[in-house]
Amino acid sequence: MNQSRILPFYMAYPLPMYYQQEDSVTRDLEYLQQMYPAEAKKYQKIIDETLDRIDYEGSMIYDEYPDKWQIYRLTQIITDKIKKSDEAQSPDTDWGRTTEFVQVLLSYEIYKKRHSNRNGILKF
Secondary structure (H helix, E strand, O other), rough: OHHHHOOHHHHHHHHHHHHHHHHHHHOOOOHHHHOOOOOHHHHHHHHHHHHHOOOOOOOHHHOOOHHHHHHHHHHHHHHHHHHHOOOOOOOOOOHHHHHHHHHHHHHHHHHHHHOOOOOEEEEE
């Protein structure tokens, strides 16, 4: 009998270890998102709500190469929502930088949606 061909039990079924690795990636990501500044958390919430509304099969967020104009338009829609909610709070906001910041967060959230399956597990 050839001893080199015998696999230990844990190596015969490596799939549970795969899910543990993905679970640690998800936990790590959620932990790092908790460390966002308060303003970024507020923007991320609005972005997530907007993306949930357009999250369907065939949506532009799942295109192989999303159109830059559509991403820009979605950024403007989200920025307008932020302006409406922030109108009374901060009149001296630099909306150019806010728009750029929202676009970065939006791109990241689209990336997360594109690389996660329906169970919420990220696929890298």
